[in-house]
Amino acid sequence: MIGYNFSKYDPSQQGKSKFEQLLDIFLKMLAYTNGDAGEAMQWMNELDKEYNLTDDEYGMGDFFEDLKKNGYIDENKQNGEIKITPKTEQGIRRKSLEEIFGKLKKTKQGNHQTFKPGNGDEINPETRPYIFGDTLEQIDFTSSIRNAQINHGVESFSLHEDDLEIRETDFKTQTSTVLMIDISHSMILYGEDRITPAKKVAMALSELIQTKYPKDTLDIVVFGDDAWTIEIKDLPYLQVGPYHTNTVAGLELAMDILRRRRNPNKQIFMITDGKPTCLKVGGRYYKNSWGVDRKILNRCMSLATQCKKLKIPITTFMIASDPYLQRFVQEFTETNNGKAFFASLDKLGSFIFKDFESGKRKTVY
Known part of the structure; x- marks a missing residue:
């Protein structure tokens, strides 16, 4: 007698092979493991035990071999260490884009049309x-x-x-964007992972710009005690550190980057979960984690004013709901004449996407 095996219908998996289904999960795991392929594979095995992701015909060992065969991972034959490849890094960005923004068709030209005629291509x-x-x-x-x-x-x-x-x-408007990401210790405090959603948003935004707005520029600035830039390809490996929040250093670096950009339209997106608590004065760090420090706050407001004069709006995405933090963000936003969103982690991506896209529909003189 011929039997039938019934399973729950999942329209998102329609037409996908077993490898492609497991690859989707693997790419998501890499975002949580900071690009550690070995740890991601351990999680895949744990998920397989609990949810029966594989069967007798296609096992997790087969998936591992297919990852190598298709160029998603490299294995060091001497010590057995596995690392993800540039192909996988792009796959993580694309997966983040699909998850947050939906699938977008790659275009050869920028797509910032306005109804204002002028110089363009x-x-x-x-x-x-x-x-x-x-x-x-x-x-x-x-x-x-x-x-x-x-x-x-x-x-x-x-x-x-x-x-x-x-x-x-x-x-056509062309925009230079600097995305600032807070990597202070508070981004993983109190049992809440805030850095992974921030990374996923950054990866999705970078893929969005590279595919739909290739004439735009995107620079990633991370800030803790200090601030520095990272390459888009390094986003999956981004981790928080034992840092305070030096918002001033991040803003100064972002402004320096945008000064060198020739695009007339410039903006800063800042993802943070806390108040500024650190300032570099000469060769030492001035720190105050208790409340809002007026010395640090005044320096932040001064930079917000400078950005306003340079016509660089700052959009702050605050992923915390403390009332005194909201007051700081409100004052900072009013000083810059920018925008602020108090975004929950699950809505962070849609907030940034909507704000970025709405800016493309404006005529900037």
Whole structure:
């Protein structure tokens, strides 16, 4: 007698092989293990024991071999250490993008159209008569020569100003973004993992810009006692440290990066869970973890004012709900004339996505 095996229908897994289904889980595990492939594989085995991810036909050993065969991991034959490859790093970013923002089709050109005509690389089908100040590159010579032939005849060709037609190009906004991520110790305190959602958002945002807005720039700044930049490829390995929160150092570095960017549109996104508690004065660190320190706060407000003068809005995503922290964020935001969101961890990605996308629909002069 022929039997049938019934299982719960999962539309997200439709058409996926067993390897692809396990790969989705593996990529998620890597975000939680800071890119440690060995630890991720241990978690895969534990999940397999509890939820029967594999069967007699395809086991976890088969999955491990397929990871190597398909170039997702490299194994050191001398000590048995396994590491993820650049292909996997991109896979984690893409998985984060799909999870937070949905699937996006890669485009060859930036997609920041506005209704304001101007210099750009997208040709507008509409033409208009020449006016003083138009450049030579804007002249539609085919239409202009046709006009000259109609107006003055074919035999004695002459081209006058009234014959010229201008073909405009659509203006496109290009944006330089610095994403600041707090990696102070509080990001993993009290049993709540705040750094993993922040990393996933950063990976999704970087993949979004690289696929949909490739003419934009994204720089990642992490800040603890000090601030430094990291490469997009290093995001899966990002960890918190025994640091205080030197927001000033992060803002100073972000401003320095944006000063060197030629795009007229610049912005800072800052993900943090706490107040500034650290400041570098000369060669020493000034620290105060108790309440809001006026000395540190004043320096933050000064930088917020400088950013406002430079037309660099700061959008703060506060993943904490303490009333005194909200007051600090409100004062900081008003000083910069920026925006602030008090985002829960599960909504952080959608908050950032909506804010980033809404900025693309504005005409920035």
